[in-house]
Amino acid sequence: MDIIIGAGISGLSYATFCGHNNYLIFEQSNRIGGYCKTTERNGFVWDYSGHFFHFKNKDIEQFVAHGIPVNDLLTIHKHTQIRYKDRLIDYPFQMNIHQLPQQEFIECLYDLFENPMHGFLNFKEMLYAKFGKSIADKFLIPYNSKLYACDLNTLDKDAMGRFFPYAEKEQIIRNFKVTNNDTYNATFVYPKHGAIQYVDSISLHVHKDAIRLNEPIAAIHPNDHRITLQSGETILYDRLISTIPFHKLMELIGESKNDVLSWNQVLVFNIGFDKQGLDITNHWIYFPEDKYCFYRVGSYSNILGTDKCSLYVELGFNNEAKIEPEKLLPRVLHDLQEAQIISPNMSVVDHETIIMNPAYVHISAEAMQYVASKKKLLAHDDIYTIGRYGSWTYCSIEDNIMEAKELANVLNR
Numbered sequence: 001m002d003i004i005i006g007a008g009i010s011g012l013s014y015a016t017f018c019g020h021n022n023y024l025i026f027e028q029s030n031r032i033g034g035y036c037k038t039t040e041r042n043g044f045v046w047d048y049s050g051h052f053f054h055f056k057n058k059d060i061e062q063f064v065a066h067g068i069p070v071n072d073l074l075t076i077h078k079h080t081q082i083r084y085k086d087r088l089i090d091y092p093f094q095m096n097i098h099q100l101p102q103q104e105f106i107e108c109l110y111d112l113f114e115n116p117m118h119g120f121l122n123f124k125e126m127l128y129a130k131f132g133k134s135i136a137d138k139f140l141i142p143y144n145s146k147l148y149a150c151d152l153n154t155l156d157k158d159a160m161g162r163f164f165p166y167a168e169k170e171q172i173i174r175n176f177k178v179t180n181n182d183t184y185n186a187t188f189v190y191p192k193h194g195a196i197q198y199v200d201s202i203s204l205h206v207h208k209d210a211i212r213l214n215e216p217i218a219a220i221h222p223n224d225h226r227i228t229l230q231s232g233e234t235i236l237y238d239r240l241i242s243t244i245p246f247h248k249l250m251e252l253i254g255e256s257k258n259d260v261l262s263w264n265q266v267l268v269f270n271i272g273f274d275k276q277g278l279d280i281t282n283h284w285i286y287f288p289e290d291k292y293c294f295y296r297v298g299s300y301s302n303i304l305g306t307d308k309c310s311l312y313v314e315l316g317f318n319n320e321a322k323i324e325p326e327k328l329l330p331r332v333l334h335d336l337q338e339a340q341i342i343s344p345n346m347s348v349v350d351h352e353t354i355i356m357n358p359a360y361v362h363i364s365a366e367a368m369q370y371v372a373s374k375k376k377l378l379a380h381d382d383i384y385t386i387g388r389y390g391s392w393t394y395c396s397i398e399d400n401i402m403e404a405k406e407l408a409n410v411l412n413r
């Protein structure tokens with residue numbers, strides 16, 4: 001029997017593609033979906049932070065969408081900006097330096113061409129080498145430091161992979177006159193009732209009796225192919241497919257804590273108001289400055305076209321921070337006013353907070369080497385670890401589905 005830990009996108013996808021019914025899925029939460037859960041109440045639709053979808057592979061797109069009414073899938077052309085000092089400039093920053101005050105524009109342009117740095121070994125050096133000191137210091141470094149909550153020197157040069165909006169000098173110059181701010185998600189799809197619609201659609205393939213909710217796995221005993229649930233029950237497996245964060249898997253196996261893996265936490269405020277907000281065009285806005293406690297604010301109301309402002313607000317913390325969400329709410333509301341997203345006469349109708357821990361893993365050469373070598377050893381014991389956190393990576397749900405499908409094909413050939 002296959003035992004799958006976690007009923008998020010990766011666990012459900014593995015069950016879908018494994019080609020047999022001899023599996024059980026153990027999920028610690030009372031609902032399926034992992035980080036793709038949605039709260040829908042009081043007229044607001046909120047995900048675990050903004051989840052917007054763009055698929056490269058048409059087969060995967062059809063697979064996730066097959067159980068969703070066509071009219072529920074909105075296709076949106078992304079509109080996003082950066083609050084930079086007293087103005088909003090278009091995202092990505094490096095493509096829109098011509099929208100800065102003249103002196104700052106000249107600094108950015110000069111440094112882009114007169115750049116003493118060529119080689120780079122880590123993420124921070126990559127930003128300096130590719131974009132010059134001014135673009136890096138004005139936006140790329142402060143924004144990413146707020147998001148990752150770590151020194152960017154510790155991240156691998158390719159820590160964000162295809163999700164980083166690289167730009168050549170020629171593209172930057174061309175953009176001064178002919179706008180093309182397209183990034184990997186220039187157009188995205190969003191289900192009207194939130195990310196959970198994709199989860200529900202995938203779960204149509206999963207044999208329902210196999211999902212056991214509210215069942216955290218408390219220990220794994222690789223030598224005798226056995227797991228222990230928190231309830232004390234023990235179950236034998238032939239293969240164990242884990243989708244939980246890698247460091248948690250190692251803890252369940254009994255490995256002592258290591259210092260190689262680190263990550264950030266993201267505190268999300270989903271907030272619904274009684275009126276429309278002041279910004280009715282942006283789908284989300286980036287905030288590099290420390291005077292705002294958040295690094296990004298997104299608008300469900302601008303995406304869904306609803307008339308009451310509905311926001312998600314994201315704050316980054318390191319993995320050791322003790323977060324007290326409700327204490328931070330007044331500061332968040334204050335900063336939203338400062339940022340001219342809400343006005344003083346708007347009232348909060350409803351809100352919720354979510355701590356995503358981990359949210360973004362810190363990708364370094366050392367961490368990747370550690371995970372790869374442990375994965376090999378685990379496979380000898382028939383333990384396979386996949387998913388955004390199981391594989392310790394930066395990815396989308398499409399990547400999770402493809403990884404789960406590949407593993408299912410290899411194991412069940």
Ligand SMILES: Cc1cc2nc3c(=O)[nH]c(=O)nc-3n(C[C@H](O)[C@H](O)[C@H](O)COP(=O)(O)OP(=O)(O)OC[C@H]3O[C@@H](n4cnc5c(N)ncnc54)[C@H](O)[C@@H]3O)c2cc1C
Pocket residue numbers: 005006007008009010011026027028029032033034035036049050051052053054215216217218243244245248266356358359360386387388389390395396397398400
């Ligand atoms: C801020 C943020 C924004 C994102 N935006 C997007 C986006 O716009 N588009 C996109 O495609 N992707 C986005 N993602 C990525 C996406 O959320 C993930 O790729 C995906 O949800 C990961 O699914 P998973 O199944 O691998 O992991 P998870 O969703 O983490 O699922 C793991 C499951 O394991 C369960 N579990 C943990 N421990 C135990 C235990 N001991 N016993 C039993 N069960 C356990 C958990 O409860 C959870 O349900 C975003 C991620 C973040 C952090």
